[in-house]
Amino acid sequence: MLPQQQASLMKLLQTLGDQIDKSVILEAWKKHGEIGLNFVSMSKKKKKICQIDLVSIYHRIQRDNELEILRRICLSVLWNILNHPTKVKYRQLDDNALYSYLKRKCTQRGVKIDTIAVKMERYLQQFGFQKESDNNWYYSTDVQILRLWQYYEEWVNTQTRSIPKKVCMLKNGRWRDYEILLDYEYRRIMLLDVGKGKNKLKVETLQVGNPKKSSLEFNVCIEWYNDSSTIATTCTKWFCVILNDSWHFRTETLQEIYALSDLCSVKQTNKQKKICARVFGMKIMFNSFHVVWKDRCMCLHKEPCNPYWMTLRKGLDRLKKKYEMAAEYDNGAKKLIAFENKYEQCNPVIPLYTNENMLLHDIYKNVDHYPKVQVSWKIIGISIIPYKCTKRIFLRNIKNNKNERIDLKERPAFNPFLYKYDLHKLKPVHFAIHTNFACTIELKQLLHEIITNGYLLDLISKKLPNTNQDIIKQRIRYNEQNPEELVLNDNILTILQKVKILYHNDVHKYMGYPLQLHHICAILLYCNESCNAAFSFDQMQFKHEKWKHLDIYLYTAIQILHRHERREENVMELYCGLKGVRLENIENEIKVGFFISYVQACDNIQVARISKSNEGCILHFHPSMRRANIIFSCDMSWISPCQYGHEILFARSFVYFDMNAKAMSETNKWNAKVESEDKYTQMILLTWTEYDQFIQHITNISIMHKHKINLNLIYISFKYLCDGDMNKATKLLREFKEWKLNDNNKQKYKDWKKEFVKHRCCDRAINLFHIFLTENGILRGHNPVKYAAICTASNGLPYVENDKKTMKKGKRHEFIK
Secondary structure: OOHHHHHHHHHHHHHHOOOOOHHHHHHHHHHHHHHHHOOOOOOHHHHHHHHHHHHHHHHHHHHHHHHHHHHHHHHHHHHHHHHOOOOHHHHEEOHHHHHHHHHHHHHHHOOOHHHHHHHHHHHHHHHOOEEOOOOOEEOOOOOOHHHHHHHHHHHHOOOOOOOOOEEEEEEOOEEEEEEEEEEOOOOEEEEEEOOOOHHHOOEEEEEOOOOOOOOOOOOOOEEEEEEOOOHHHHOOOEEEEEEOOOEEEEEOOHHHHHHHHHHHHOOOOHHHHOOOOOOOEOOOOOOOOEEEEEOOOOOEEEEEOOOOOOEHHHHHHHHHHHHHHHHHHHHOOOEEEEEEEOHHHOEOOOOOOOOOOOEHHHHHOOOOOOOOEEEEOOEEEEEEOOHHHOEOOOOOOOOOOOOOOOOOOOOOOOOOEEEHHHHHHHHHHHHHHOOOOOOOOHHHHHHHHHHHOOOHHHOOOOOOOOOOHHHHHHHOOOOOOOHHHOOOOOOOOOHHHHHHHHHOOHHHHHHOOOOOHHHHHHHHHHHHOOHHHHHHHHHHOOOHHHHHHHHHHHHHHHHHHHHOEOHHHOOOOEEEEEEOOOOOOHHHHEEEEEEOOOEEEEOOHHHHHHHHOOOEEEEEEOOHHHHOOOOOEEEOOOOOOOOOOOEEEEOOOOOOOOOOHHHHHOOOOEEEEEEEEOOOEEEEEEEEHHHHHHHHHHHHHHHHOOOOOOHHHHHHHHHHHOOOOHHHHHHHHHHHHHHHOOHHHHHHHHHHHHHHHHOOOOOHHHHHHHHHHHHOOOOOOOOHHHHHHHHHHHHOOOOOOHHHHHHHHOOOOOOOO
């Protein structure tokens, strides 16, 4: 702090210190800074604003202090009764002792005793206590476990947010459902057994750490594992967490395990949610020291550690194991091809040549507030689905015969483009889709949504004559306000039978069962049922909230299948006909790179011509659209076969609500260009932005080599190795060409071949090039398979052999008439 700032702050403390607590003044100082709180030179208007701020902060702190005192007592009283309902001593309270305790706490925190004493009496009466003639408090009636549990829940929820309401825990060899509460005041978890009925309710306590709030705790341990043992009978995979090597919990969703793990690591307050990669002291937590890391979706997680016995290497190994577990459960990614800690980007920074066998204590002992701190590690992890669990891309020989007879159901007008004048409508869409997902019964949520939107008939057998929907709703206990009451009866909701058959389909089994039942159901509903039209139309009208569960489950299903297909092998051209759609000026008319709804494309152009009808446009998908790692698409043939060709489903685009216009313009995933047009038909070519960004440079270098070199080889050299320098790229490729002439080097490739196949490195030239890079010192000390897999299977390669033909013809892309 500068001398001038110090003088200003001291003047303020002297002026207002007798009227308002100094801690309040200091908080206001941090909020406004020197200019706002230079009380001497401040105008009358600013002084008044400042005093109002100070008073509001003072009252807020008073309220917080009152709440903490009341919470501490109420939680203690309720916990004693819930855990010891038959012991008399916990049902009696000495009024004098209670008042003395309140007075001591109020004095410490500057709270008025009279106000808080009245509130405390009211809460005790609410719990069921009565004041007898001796002025002491007695709980004389039968203990109402459920009622007291609800009061306990209310008080616990004043501590934190986003706590899972229910968990499944292993006890005595059986999995049981419990309602859960996390009490950070005393580092304990409260469980209410909900499976025993109202007359046999029982509360259990898991003491996670030292119950004394002020004490340090370093022994909280959280481990993860996957459980697929019940797939054959329940069609369910479980993600499990072990807390302190003692208690096992499981759930069907990775998000719930993330939430439970993070909450068991540290209390997450509103302020802490906003802090990323910062070190700061914590007041309430299960474990005193923890590391913050991000997963592949950029979500923050907290890992409790004991810095006095854990080394840097052990900490990294633990995070690596968790990263692998999460990736495998989420999308079946069993191959971790890269995992490293960027020391220079950690906070606090870890010196680059730090000995990994050094204790975390020795690394962080000089950090402020140590050991009660949170540190940030920058982890880079890349995982892929192994070759044996991926689906091959099949090519069909389809004759583009204009006279071919194809019988298709007539589809309503469909337009997936986002027009620029509708950009402002995206923010409400984001909030509608990404909020209020508290319930964990995904399949019930999905079917309940379909029924609510008027499409019950899509869920039942088409053979039932004169179906009375009201009777069916009664039989499945449909309640418009509560999806949890819905009964999933396979004999009535026959779509569930189809879903379970597809779950055990050989293709799904081969992939390792990556989808859950609600994912398969969402794809079936979109591809085969009548709700598709209403769903697509509502999305074009920005009414995404009507179908938020179908939307998010369909998107997630496409995202998962996208990773389980060998898209790096794709050379398929795809087409989609849009009836009545014509774009006059693409760049000014639509938001390029953005689909507002899902798009079905087929490798048979005749299907697109029929969908287009008399007038409209045909979207022509270049193979790079399927190869892109950021444009999610999947082959639906094993779920919904198409007799006229191969159908591919592209997911709609997502945008974050806090993204500004400039950032959004820089996130284009694909480009569009009018390829050909006449009076009735407009052909629009869609290409991955990566394709367009480098096509001119790739073409120039390819011409220099007389188009005899792999285009993706040029792409990797130019982008990743030569920083966009054409001369350097040309020189590197010439050196590689000479290196290949040595027969010994070809033999080296044969030695590596099996490893390349396992890691989905399908391009022989790319694989050989990475061996060359390793031997020539450019990737010295690194595994060539690792980098080939990152380029090929993870990042994606945008070019195909057919692009050389268009280069030779001087066209951007060949047009199929």
